[in-house]
Structure formats: structure tokens, C-alpha cells
Amino acid sequence: MQEDLKTRYPDLLRETEDLEELYRLAIRCQVLCVSQAAGELGWDDSRMDRAVRLLVDGELMRPLADDRSVLVPVAPRTAASRRLAPLHSQIARMERQSERIQAELAVFQEVHERTLRESYLAEPFQTVVGADAIAGEIMAAAENCDSEMLVARPGGGRSAADVLQNAWEPPESTLKRQVRARTLYQHSTRFDGPTRKRVERIGRAGGEVRTLGDSFEQMIIFDRELAFIPADSNRDVAVAIRQPGVVDFLLGVFGRAWVNARPFESQNRAADVSELVSSVRMSIIQLLAEGETDEAIARRIGLSVRTCRTHVAKIYQELGARSRCQLGVLIAQSGLLGQG
Incomplete structure (x- = not known):
């Protein structure tokens, strides 16, 4: 993985390695002379200046007595506290603003609820x-x-x-x-x-x-x-x-x-499907016996008219009916309504 990153982002990784190397050197020395460090690391002025600037901007090093040629390392936790301080202040301000808004609107909450209750009773x-x-x-x-x-x-x-x-x-x-x-x-x-x-x-x-x-x-x-x-x-x-x-x-x-x-199960099991189809079929039989049209049955059962007619056709076939009137008689004689 490291070799792949080096191939894709050579400049970025070299810069990260430079920062880590200079930071390690600063920790060992505790007081870092920039010019001496450049000689010890074998870096040119441009490379050293960039590494120093990034570490100082990241609060990981700070100048000693306002002299940027002499630096001291800063612990990462301390650096994090310094960098996060403005964000914490902003969050605190936003929380105070949120509380103020809620307090302002709370005054109207009772008015809102009371007025709604009154309007509900009126209408x-x-x-x-x-x-x-x-x-x-x-x-x-x-x-x-x-x-x-x-x-x-x-x-x-x-x-x-x-x-x-x-x-x-x-x-x-x-x-x-x-x-x-x-x-x-x-x-x-x-x-x-x-x-x-x-x-x-x-x-x-x-x-x-x-x-x-x-x-x-x-x-x-x-x-x-x-x-x-x-x-x-x-x-x-x-x-x-x-x-x-x-x-x-x-x-x-x-x-x-x-x-x-x-x-409503997450999966339609085979046994459930058979039972559900039987239940739907029984509902259709009951509505057929009541004289409902295919369109009315489909609407009540929650099916498309085409699917409903497919079920009706199978009921005709199973009972041997050739007309709607005969189907009603056969349903009554079959005892299916009693089972339902």
C-alpha cells in the first residue's frame, strides 16, 4: 500500500516524510536551530523553509522568543487544543444562540397549542x-x-x-x-x-x-x-x-x-404464498357470491382488474361453471362460503 501511494503521490508523501523527520529532530534537540538542522538533514533552504512553515502553521513547532530561526517542538495534544480553541468558542456561541432562539419561541408555543385546541373545538x-x-x-x-x-x-x-x-x-x-x-x-x-x-x-x-x-x-x-x-x-x-x-x-x-x-414478513415463504393466495381466492369467491363485478372485486381486494379476472377464471375452471349465474349456484352448493 505504501509503495502504491509513493507511486501515485510522490510529492505529497515526500512532504509528509520531511515533516516527520524535522519534527523528530526538533523533539530530540528540544531547541532547533533551523540553519544547523538544514545542514544536518542535507536540505536546501527552500525545502527547509517549507517544512518549517507547515509545522509552525500546524502549531507543532513555535519560534523561540519570536525568532523563527530558532524553534521548539509542541506536543500534538497542545497543538490540537490551540487549533480547536476557536472552534470550541464558535460552538459555544452557536449553542447560546440556539438556547436564545428556543427561549424566544417557547413563549409562543403555549399560544400555538391553545389556539389549535380552540380551533379544533370550533371546527x-x-x-x-x-x-x-x-x-x-x-x-x-x-x-x-x-x-x-x-x-x-x-x-x-x-x-x-x-x-x-x-x-x-x-x-x-x-x-x-x-x-x-x-x-x-x-x-x-x-x-x-x-x-x-x-x-x-x-x-x-x-x-x-x-x-x-x-x-x-x-x-x-x-x-x-x-x-x-x-x-x-x-x-x-x-x-x-x-x-x-x-x-x-x-x-x-x-x-x-x-x-x-x-x-408482513420480510420474505414470502412458499407456504405463506400458498396460504395468502388461498385467502385472496376465498375473498374473491365471497364477493362473487354477493354479485360484485370484477372491477369492484379488484378494488376491494387490492388487485389489478387483470389479475382479479385471472383468479375468477381459475375459480370458473375449478367449479366447472360456464356462466356467472351458474358460478353463484355452484359456489353456494360447494360449501366454500361456510369454510370461509
Whole structure:
């Protein structure tokens, strides 16, 4: 390694070696005469002057009685203290400034919290329209979240470009503040690459993720005080809820879904995949029996319409059905609904 560095940076290494050699000589002599040292080392004036200047600038040597022709060595720890002193002073000034700013803003913190409480009581329900507005409100709530964040987001995986649906995903920066997070997805997201990566990041930050086979209500709840739910089927209108009774009701809905959900494992094992597919298939069978269309089933299960129709086609084949009506009769006769 040393030979490689000498080949690539010969001038730099020679300079380092010069500084070490002159510093060793100064330690041995304790009082170093520059001219005598140059003769002893066999250096020319230019080489000696550069080495002396660098050591003096680095606080490793200092002139004796302001005479740069006579130098004394300085211990590295002492040199470090001298060089770091201005930085320590600057850090101390910044800490005092930080404390002053915090003290100034602390006066307004109580005003802020009291005014928010008053506005919440005055407006327990607030309508938010548009993906950008929803994302902004959720972002603000996440930044003010102190202890707990509950996320229930039905449907399949989302692309990064899906602004409307991503508006309902709280920022991962909240997790880094040690906020306890529980997230509920549907089984179909276990096979979505971007969702799996997000779940890995949530897990590393200490959050928990579970999945359910059937659909559930979409919501986000912060600190058990503020909840967001969709106000229409397109999810581009939301309601921010601060009314305690309604928030408590939503907490109960989330809690029941969470108890019945399965942990999102880091790896999809073969046995789990088979069980998950069976669970998804059973949910589809139940919805077929209720007369739902393929599009409605796909939306509730969190699948693409194409994938949903593939499952439906396999159910037709397994039961030997040739029409939707016949499929409903065969499902009822098969006893599958009782097993579900």
C-alpha cells in the first residue's frame, strides 16, 4: 500500500516524510536551530523553509522568543487544543444562540397549542379537497405527531407517480422521530416490490406492518386525536376529524382490523404464498357470491382488474361453471362460503 501511494503521490508523501523527520529532530534537540538542522538533514533552504512553515502553521513547532530561526517542538495534544480553541468558542456561541432562539419561541408555543385546541373545538370536521391539499395536511399532521401514527391503506401497490394515492402515505421522516407506527395493507401488497421496500424501511425505523385479505376502511390517525378519512370513492376529497367521539370510533375500527391481520414478513415463504393466495381466492369467491363485478372485486381486494379476472377464471375452471349465474349456484352448493 505504501509503495502504491509513493507511486501515485510522490510529492505529497515526500512532504509528509520531511515533516516527520524535522519534527523528530526538533523533539530530540528540544531547541532547533533551523540553519544547523538544514545542514544536518542535507536540505536546501527552500525545502527547509517549507517544512518549517507547515509545522509552525500546524502549531507543532513555535519560534523561540519570536525568532523563527530558532524553534521548539509542541506536543500534538497542545497543538490540537490551540487549533480547536476557536472552534470550541464558535460552538459555544452557536449553542447560546440556539438556547436564545428556543427561549424566544417557547413563549409562543403555549399560544400555538391553545389556539389549535380552540380551533379544533370550533371546527371538529374539516373538508380537504385535492391530492396536493390532502398531502399537505397529512404532512403537517405527521410533523406535529408526537407518539403514535396509525395507517390503514387498502388497495394494492402504488407507483411513485400515483400522486393521489401517495397523498395518503405519511412521510417516513416521522418514523425517524421514534413515533410508534402501525400500518395496515392488504395481502396483495406482499407481492409488490415498491411496497416491500417501503415496509423494510418502516421496519428498520421500528414500525409494524400487517396485512388483511379483505377490504377495510382507509384512514390515518395521529396521536389518537386527529384522523383523516376519504370523503368520496375517488379519494381526492378527505375529511380531517378532531371530534373525540368519532376519533375513538375509528380507533376501534382500526384495532379490530389490526388484531385480525397478519404480520408482513420480510420474505414470502412458499407456504405463506400458498396460504395468502388461498385467502385472496376465498375473498374473491365471497364477493362473487354477493354479485360484485370484477372491477369492484379488484378494488376491494387490492388487485389489478387483470389479475382479479385471472383468479375468477381459475375459480370458473375449478367449479366447472360456464356462466356467472351458474358460478353463484355452484359456489353456494360447494360449501366454500361456510369454510370461509
